[in-house]
Amino acid sequence: MNQTVESGKTLLVDGPASVSVISGKAEVFGSVVGSSNKIVIREGKRLPFAICETANLSISLGENAAAEEVAGSTNPPSWTKACEELLRVKDRPIIAMVLGAVDSGKTSFSTYLINKLLNMKLQGAILDGDLGQSDIGPPCTVAYAYLTKPITDLFDLRAKNAVFLGITSPSSAVDKVIDGLCKLKEEILTRNPNFIVINTDGWVEGEEAVNYKVRLVNKLKPDVVFCIQQKDEMTPLLNRIGDLTKVVVDSPPAIKQRSREKRRSLRELGYIKYLRNAKAQSLPLGWLKIEGNEVLGLKKTPPTARRAQRIYELLGMKPLHYAELEDRVSIVIGRTRWIHEDRVRKIEEFAKKKVTVVRKGEEEGLLAGFHDADRRFLGIGVIQEVDYNRRTARILTPVSKEIAIVTLGKIKLDKNMKEIPAFAEEAEMPTTDSGNLPQ
Numbered sequence: 001m002n003q004t005v006e007s008g009k010t011l012l013v014d015g016p017a018s019v020s021v022i023s024g025k026a027e028v029f030g031s032v033v034g035s036s037n038k039i040v041i042r043e044g045k046r047l048p049f050a051i052c053e054t055a056n057l058s059i060s061l062g063e064n065a066a067a068e069e070v071a072g073s074t075n076p077p078s079w080t081k082a083c084e085e086l087l088r089v090k091d092r093p094i095i096a097m098v099l100g101a102v103d104s105g106k107t108s109f110s111t112y113l114i115n116k117l118l119n120m121k122l123q124g125a126i127l128d129g130d131l132g133q134s135d136i137g138p139p140c141t142v143a144y145a146y147l148t149k150p151i152t153d154l155f156d157l158r159a160k161n162a163v164f165l166g167i168t169s170p171s172s173a174v175d176k177v178i179d180g181l182c183k184l185k186e187e188i189l190t191r192n193p194n195f196i197v198i199n200t201d202g203w204v205e206g207e208e209a210v211n212y213k214v215r216l217v218n219k220l221k222p223d224v225v226f227c228i229q230q231k232d233e234m235t236p237l238l239n240r241i242g243d244l245t246k247v248v249v250d251s252p253p254a255i256k257q258r259s260r261e262k263r264r265s266l267r268e269l270g271y272i273k274y275l276r277n278a279k280a281q282s283l284p285l286g287w288l289k290i291e292g293n294e295v296l297g298l299k300k301t302p303p304t305a306r307r308a309q310r311i312y313e314l315l316g317m318k319p320l321h322y323a324e325l326e327d328r329v330s331i332v333i334g335r336t337r338w339i340h341e342d343r344v345r346k347i348e349e350f351a352k353k354k355v356t357v358v359r360k361g362e363e364e365g366l367l368a369g370f371h372d373a374d375r376r377f378l379g380i381g382v383i384q385e386v387d388y389n390r391r392t393a394r395i396l397t398p399v400s401k402e403i404a405i406v407t408l409g410k411i412k413l414d415k416n417m418k419e420i421p422a423f424a425e426e427a428e429m430p431t432t433d434s435g436n437l438p439q
Contacts, residue, residue: 003067004056010074011049012254015041016062024055029075029108030115031150039152041065044266046256047152048074076250079109082226083116085247089223093124094195097220099213099237100228102202103258104251107135107154109228110199115150117195123148124195125188126157129181129216131201132169132263137162138274138380139267140367140409142180144188154199155270161187162377164369166292166409168267170201174212178219185220198222205233214240264419271367271417274380278398283406285391292408295356296363296386297323297330298393314346315339320360320388328354332388335360360388365412365420370397371405378403382413 002022005011011026013019019039026033026049033039033049041047043064049057050073059067086096096113100106107130114126127144128136135154137143143162151157163180170177181198188196198220203209214237217225225244227234230251238246258266290298303311303324311329312318316339321332329351333339337359344355366383381397393406412422 001059001061002056003059004054005049005051005069007051007054008072009051010070010072010254011051011057012066012068012070012074013041013047013049013059013061014064014066014256015045015047016043017041017065017067018060019047019049020058022056022058024051025053026051026055026057028152029112030119031111031152033152042153042155042266042269044258044262045153046254048252048254050075070254074252074254075112076252078249079112082109082247082249083113085245086113086117086224087120091223092195093189093193094224095198095220095222096195096224096226097198097200097217097222098226098228099200099204099234100202100251101204101230101233103255104202104228104230105255106130106199106202106228107133108252108255109226109249110197111151111154113226114147114195114197117197118147118150122194124193124197125160125191126154127181127184127188127196127198128154129177129198129200131165131167131177133201133266134270135199138164139270140164140166140168140380140411141369141377142177142184144184146191146193155273159377164371164377164380164407164409166367166369166407166411168411170203170212171208174215178212178216181216182219204237210237210240213237217241217244268417268419271380271413275382275396275398275417278381278396280384280394280396282392282394283403285386285393288393288403289405290408291405292410294325294328295330295358296332296408297321297325298386310350311347314343314350316343324351324353328356331355331357333357333359361385365414366422367409367411367413368395369407369409370399370403371407372401373404375405383408 021033021035028047098106098110125144125146129142136145137159141162141164143159145157145160225246227248228251229248319331319333323330347355363383363386368381370378378401379399381395384394384396386393410422412420414420
């Protein structure tokens with residue numbers, strides 16, 4: 001359909017949809033949309049088309065999509081002042097960090113900042129630290145991309161490099177997230193950018209979250225910290241940041257609140273994007289360094305024959321795989337096998353460690369990150385099967401380069417790239433032969 005929107009108004013479009021400007025002039029977060037551009041809006045996303053000159057737009061709406069005209073601009077006036085504050089920084093590169101709660105407008109504001117800087121003929125990078133809603137790299141990663149021209153959706157960028165963490169929240173891996181972001185920042189600096197905009201996750205409330213964000217600020221050393229405030233949720237964090245330049249900006253009034261299910265759906269679009277053209281490969285375990293391996297215990301130093309025999313006696317069987325890790329004993333059994341909880345308890349008493357029991361097939365769908373021998377990120381993939389007899393792993397991935405390091409994540413995907421419950425590694429073993437472990 002075609003729609004004419006007057007100058008001074010904004011057209012809010014909820015995806016899935018596409019918009020083309022036939023005539024007139026419109027901007028999305030400071031990026032001018034020309035007649036040669038078709039802007040695609042993903043499901044679960046909203047883009048504001050600010051009309052600078054009365055425009056005729058061609059709009060295609062998908063299922064549950066919508067388009068609504070509102071008066072004025074939906075970019076808060078504080079965003080313009082924030083950009084002016086950033087430009088007062090004399091040193092290069094300018095480093096800006098954006099903090100805010102979930103669905104506060106962090107990505108929208110980051111895109112606006114980037115476009116304003118690009119419009120001034122500066123070139124730089126976006127460093128994406130939001131594991132659960134990654135725009136730059138695959139889900140479960142922190143990543144960065146270089147920019148040379150304005151953009152309407154950061155999702156359209158391709159990651160230059162990423163660090164795979166295998167989780168969707170930083171709360172269980174704070175040190176790894178901070179280390180990953182610091183590593184990527186240092187890599188960006190080698191390219192002498194004019195600016196770096198650092199977008200972050202929405203975990204900001206509570207003592208642990210505040211401590212994490214304060215550490216992140218201290219490690220990444222931004223010139224300016226922008227805090228998107230909706231009510232007063234950012235006050236504890238603002239009070240802890242110290243003497244850095246802090247600028248409070250408003251959340252856009254037209255921000256779209258997303259449910260947990262909608263955020264998961266957006267992640268699944270990321271899996272589809274980065275697993276497109278994936279092919280099955282078989283990798284010998286002996287060729288690989290395997291990380292994030294606490295459940296399966298692959299590639300661990302084998303126990304002595306005597307100790308293994310004692311474990312087998314207590315178990316009442318020889319498992320498909322057995323490994324002793326620093327904090328646990330990992331045991332893999334056949335799909336239909338069953339172990340009485342008393343036997344598990346005896347092994348724990350003998351080994352003085354927690355016992356994790358996984359059935360063959362539980363590894364199917366496990367998300368993994370792949371790296372070369374220099375730890376350069378190659379991409380993601382899905383574990384299809386581990387053959388414990390042949391000591392091979394069958395994976396599904398578009399990565400064609402030689403893989404040297406495999407990092408196992410804690411997310412599982414089904415064949416349609418939908419997230420499903422992962423290992424029940426912290427669950428108790430069932431006391432009846434009920435099939436799969438509880439999830």
